[in-house]
Amino acid sequence: MYQFYPQRVMSDIIKTDQELRRLEELNLLEEAGVNVYPYSYDKTHSSIDILTNFDDANPEVLSSVSVAGRIMSIRRMGKASFCHIQDDSGKIQIYLKQDELPDFYEKTKLLDIGDIIGVKGFVFRTRMGEVSVHSKEIVILCKSLKPLPVAKEEVDEQGNKIVHDAFADVELRYRKRYIDLIVNPEVKDTFKKRSKIIATMRNYFDEQGWIEVETPVLQPIYGGATARPFVTHHNALDIDLYLRIADELYLKRLIVGGFEGVYEISKNFRNEGMDKMHNPEFTSMEIYVAYKDYEWMMNMLEDLISKLCIAVNGTDEVEYDGQMISFKKPFRRASMYELLKEYTGHDLQGKTKDELISLCKEIDVPIDPKSSFMKVLDEIFSVKVQPNLIQPTFNMDYPLEMSPLAKKHRTKEGLVERFELFVSGFEVANAFSELNDPRDQRERLEDQARERAAGDDEAMILDEDFLNALEIGMPPTSGLGVGIDRLVMLLTGRKSIRDVLFFPQMKPETK
């Protein structure tokens, strides 16, 4: 039955009738002299060009076009057929008529959903009102050998698009993202927005004269954040290296070196759990600007984010998780202790650890009594305050012990000049007035080393060369880190980090 199959073996095991049939079709086409994998195609229009430029009064303007794309549906009606092809900009309907394709029409029986074709013809509007390309010449640009899970679409009387039986298996969508991108248009849209967000951000920084730099991914000493790293090994040097958890310490070295504004959009790697907010590799943007402080940075960040939202959504508001979020400037600014007081009803400033622990019982915050002071405070904040920070809120002025790289607050004893931006209950950005007193920095890192020795394997490692750089001298500087993935989630309404990563981390398939 499938006479061609044994001669043309695929790398994969062939399983289904549909796949065998497509292979047979490919062979029939080749026997008829068709190159099913040609080298190029001269495409004059995208589908969006045609749909937006067609004018019923002057159809001759589009009397000769060529389009190319993947077949997404076929409706055969005997001696005429309709299909939709999809290109990067969307879909357009193609009309095929036997009379006008004498050499090709017979071969359309060998076309399938998923094949990529090029079509030359003229543009017209069908009786049913759809702008379409009346084909005069069709070429196959790629034969698809596997069935595609295309869904059927319907437009109801209100003009809403209803999709039936969409490709929805989340595991398959992540593992076979290329299929997801083909059949689920909103997925592609999200990633186009992601690209736009990053491009807009780059443009914003470049216009200020800050420059984009690259610093090492493979680091002998990791630093700049508290997290467990991935370890790898360099054979020629015979040393272990760490995949970066942050690029902070290298970027500050560049400020020491005389750059007054540097930024890096980098993949960072943290060897920790995965969930809808965390992926082992993720993208962050860090920027350092000399002669500025964290107040300045808050102004810059709220300006930037409101512009990003407008660039991507056309407005500075976005609906996220059922709530309208407004990125209108200015964002709320409040100190950590103010927010704690607001949401717990207690002033926690000056409280001892034991006082905090007994308060935890009172306000119903579960806590391990062995936790450190900082841990308890952080826990109260996470449980009582953070979920309430829906609208963009700068949480300012953290306890010094929580922030070993931030500069002491100019007026508030025991605090540092640091802020984090929270939106919809999660953290999007983190920034400081950077600590540039090498004596203070050494003490803080030595404290970290002691905590490390005491068993905290996330405490920072003392980086002597970084301290050496600070001794050479770093100007007053403000630094900022933005979680790009989370920002993209917010601005595109996606609830899982996996929906803004093309290829989220998955366990290997075993079969």
Added chain:
RNA sequence: GAUCGCGUAGCUCAGCGGUAGAGCAUCUGCCUUUUAAGCAGAGGGUCGAUGGUUCGAGACCAUCCGCGAUCACCA
């Protein structure tokens, strides 16, 4: 790592002890402006894997694999 849920045709799902089902997709026939095209017919399954209970398991039990949610860990 813990708990709960899910895994059946290419896709979306039903079936919950008694001969493996539907819609779409696919194939055959008819149909030259259709559009969730239509009409008539057909093929397609190691029911995630391995054990067990039972006369009989897709279903019940155990273990394992994968995915998701919640929690823990963690920005």
